[in-house]
Amino acid sequence: KNQVEQSPQSLIILEGKNCTLQCNYTVSPFSNLRWYKQDTGRGPVSLTIMTFSENTKSNGRYTATLDADTKQSSLHITASQLSDSASYICVVSAKGNNRLAFGKGNQVVVIP
Amino acid sequence: NAGVTQTPKFQVLKTGQSMTLQCAQDMNHEYMSWYRQDPGMGLRLIHYSVGAGITDQGEVPNGYNVSRSTTEDFPLRLLSAAPSQTSVYFCASSNLHYYGYTFGSGTRLTVV
Numbered sequence: 309k310n311q312v313e314q315s316p317q318s319l320i321i322l323e324g325k326n327c328t329l330q331c332n333y334t335v336s337p338f339s340n341l342r343w344y345k346q347d348t349g350r351g352p353v354s355l356t357i358m359t360f361s362e363n364t365k366s367n368g369r370y371t372a373t374l375d376a377d378t379k380q381s382s383l384h385i386t387a388s389q390l391s392d393s394a395s396y397i398c399v400v401s402a403k404g405n406n407r408l409a410f411g412k413g414n415q416v417v418v419i420p
Numbered sequence: 421n422a423g424v425t426q427t428p429k430f431q432v433l434k435t436g437q438s439m440t441l442q443c444a445q446d447m448n449h450e451y452m453s454w455y456r457q458d459p460g461m462g463l464r465l466i467h468y469s470v471g472a473g474i475t476d477q478g479e480v481p482n483g484y485n486v487s488r489s490t491t492e493d494f495p496l497r498l499l500s501a502a503p504s505q506t507s508v509y510f511c512a513s514s515n516l517h518y519y520g521y522t523f524g525s526g527t528r529l530t531v532v
Contacts (some may be wrong), residue, residue, distance in 0.1 A: 312462070351525045397462070398461075408465075
């Protein structure tokens with residue numbers, strides 16, 4: 309079973325609207341959680357990274373939250389733009405371990 | 421610009437051919453790794469290295485070899501290409517605290 313589960317698998321939103329992506333994980337002991345944005349045909353680019361003690365972190369119109377007790381994270385996109393169309397990947401790492409656990413990604417399509 | 425550089429961007433191989441995917445980084449990162457990304461699946465670790473002269477296997481190492489003779493370079497060799505190795509390959513690097521995890525732009529490989 310995948311240690312990182314993301315939902316929804318895909319969604320379509322209207323330009324200007326907000327959306328929230330979910331990430332649930334079972335990785336333990338937890339070290340940090342990252343959200344990456346991957347445009348079609350490009351490599352993943354880091355949006356945020358959060359450690360155990362951080363609940364919220366923002367990067368422009370992207371806001372990530374973390375609940376380490378329930379092992380859940382979300383990525384909120386505010387006032388979506390066409391350029392937000394991409395796959396958003398949740399990545400979790402464990403303490404003392406150089407392996408990263410990757411989710412399969414949330415595919416977001418923003419339409420005008 | 422500093423970062424991870426991968427070459428080539430696209431490659432078509434015939435079954436049984438060998439080739440090397442190149443990866444170079446100029447951030448003095450100790451950790452380098454290779455992933456493959458297939459449709460509907462998360463990124464999967466092929467091989468990784470924590471420093472020059474040190475390499476180790478990841479989740480899906482069969483059919484691939486790596487070496488790390490310098491801090492900057494981490495080439496991935498396909499010994500005898502198979503259609504199952506058709507994929508997009510990403511190289512990534514970071515410091516040993518696994519912050520600043522940076523991906524290259526990818527190599528799209530097709531084996532016919």
